[in-house]
Amino acid sequence: MEILVTGGTGTLGRHVVPALRETGAGVTVLSRHGDIACDLLGEVPPIEADVVVHLAGGQKGDDVATRNLLAACRGVRHLVHISVIGADTVPLAWLRTKLACEQAIVDSGIPFTILRAAQFHDLTLTMVRGLAKLPVVPVPGLRLQPVDVRDVAARIVELALGQPAGRVADLAGPTVYEMRQLVRDFLSLTGKRRLTVPVRLPGKAGQAYRDGRNLTLDGDRGARTWEEFLADR
Ligand SMILES: NC(=O)c1ccc[n+]([C@@H]2O[C@H](COP(=O)([O-])OP(=O)(O)OC[C@H]3O[C@@H](n4cnc5c(N)ncnc54)[C@H](OP(=O)(O)O)[C@@H]3O)[C@@H](O)[C@H]2O)c1
DSSP, X not given: OEEEEETTTSTTHHHHHHHHHHTTOEEEEEETTSSEEOOTTSOOOXXXXXXXXXXXOOSSOHHHHHHXXXXXXXXXXEEEEEEETTTTTSOOHHHHHHHHHHHHHHHHOSOEEEEEEOXXXXXXXXXXXXXXXXXXXXXXXXXXXXXXXXXXXXXXXXXXXXXXXXXXXXXXXXXXXXXXXXHHHHHHHHTOOOEEXXXXXXXXXXXXXXXXXXXXXXXXXXXOOHHXXXXXX
C-alpha cells in the first residue's frame, strides 16, 4: 500500500510516519520540507497514492491548501484528515477554516475519514509557557481537554489502515482541566513564582469556550494525561 502523508514533518506527522512505515506500507511525506517538497498553498503535483493522510496545517490558508491537495488527487481510494474539536461550535476564524477543510473533503467525492482531536499536550505546553513568560500571568477562563499526540497518532494510523469511515468519534484527552490548573502545573514544574490574573474572554468565542463547546463528553479518550506528559519533560 502506498501512503502519502501531508505534514509528515510536524508534531503529529513525526509520530504517524514511522508507525505507518512499521506496517510495511510505502510512505511518502509531502510538506515544504518533505520527500515531496511542496507548498500546498501553491501548485501541487499529481498525487497517485492509495491512501492520503492529510495532516498539514498552518496558521492560515488550510482551506486553500486542502482544496489544492484534493484537486491533485488521482485515484486516491481513502483520504484521512485530522481536524479540531469545536470546528463547528466555536466561532473563531481559524476554526471556520478547519470546518471549510472538512466540507471540501466531504464534497470531493474521495472516500474519507475525518477525526477531530482536542488540543495536543504539546500545544497546551507552548501556550502556558508563553503565558508564564509574563511577569503577571493572564489566565483565560476556559477549560481544555488536552490529548497526547501519541494517542492521536495511533488512532490516525488505525484509521489509515482501515476503510473510509466518514466522520468518526472525536478524540480528546482523559481529563478536562481549568486553564488555571494547567498554568499552575507548569509553574510548579518549572519552579516559577508568578501572580496569575483571571481574564474573561470576550465575544461569542469567549461564550463558546465558557459553555465548553470546545470539549467532548461522549467522544473517545486518549490514555496519556497532561500530568504524565509534563512529568516526561
Ligand atoms: N496541535 C494541536 O493541538 C492540534 C489539535 C487538533 C488538530 N490539529 C491539526 O493537526 C494537524 C497537524 O498539527 P501539528 O500540531 O502536527 O502541526 P505542526 O507541528 O505545526 O506541523 C504542521 C505540518 O504541516 C506542514 N505544513 C504547514 N504548512 C504547509 C504548507 N503550506 N504546505 C505543505 N505543508 C505544510 C509542516 O511542514 P513544513 O514546515 O515542512 O511545510 C508540518 O509538517 C493540523 O492540521 C492541525 O490543525 C492540531
